[in-house]
Amino acid sequence: MTTDASLLLDRRRFLVVVAGAAATAACGNANAGPASLGEVGAGNVKDVTAGTLQPVGSEPVLLGRDSGGLYAMTISCTHQGCDVEPSGSGASLTVYCPCHGSQFDRNGGVLRGPANAPLVHFAVSVDGSGNITIHGGTQVDASTRTAVA
Numbered sequence: 001m002t003t004d005a006s007l008l009l010d011r012r013r014f015l016v017v018v019a020g021a022a023a024t025a026a027c028g029n030a031n032a033g034p035a036s037l038g039e040v041g042a043g044n045v046k047d048v049t050a051g052t053l054q055p056v057g058s059e060p061v062l063l064g065r066d067s068g069g070l071y072a073m074t075i076s077c078t079h080q081g082c083d084v085e086p087s088g089s090g091a092s093l094t095v096y097c098p099c100h101g102s103q104f105d106r107n108g109g110v111l112r113g114p115a116n117a118p119l120v121h122f123a124v125s126v127d128g129s130g131n132i133t134i135h136g137g138t139q140v141d142a143s144t145r146t147a148v149a
């Protein structure tokens with residue numbers, strides 16, 4: 001015979017399993033690489049302030065600018081592929097993953113796990129008019145910058 005207490009426990013176990021499955025579905029696969037990205041227009045350099053890191057429309061990429069120039073990196077968390085998002089501003093700007101709490105610095109370096117690899121960076125170019133293109137097919141070292149005037 002089943003008691004009320006065991007029914008409650010079974011319900012709790014069910015909810016934990018369902019919640020875990022939902023989180024896995026939202027995050028994709030373990031050890032996922034960056035989301036696929038082609039050539040992406042990212043506006044004009046005059047609109048990108050130094051010290052910022054921002055989404056590029058609905059594309060799976062962030063565009064940053066620091067004292068060295070422009071850089072771009074995936075929004076795909078290196079833990080299980082959830083979408084990361086910028087958090088904070090100025091000196092406290094970081095990148096946060098809402099799935100399991102990983103935190104990255106503004107350049108994609110891991111500050112807190114469970115992620116244990118940095119965010120992937122992509123090449124960036126700027127034409128003579130200041131129009132920015134992110135080249136999703138070309139991964140670059142995290143120190144790579146595209147100088148801007």
Ligand code: FES
Binds near residue numbers: 027
């Ligand atoms: S997917 Fe787990 S911390 Fe980002």
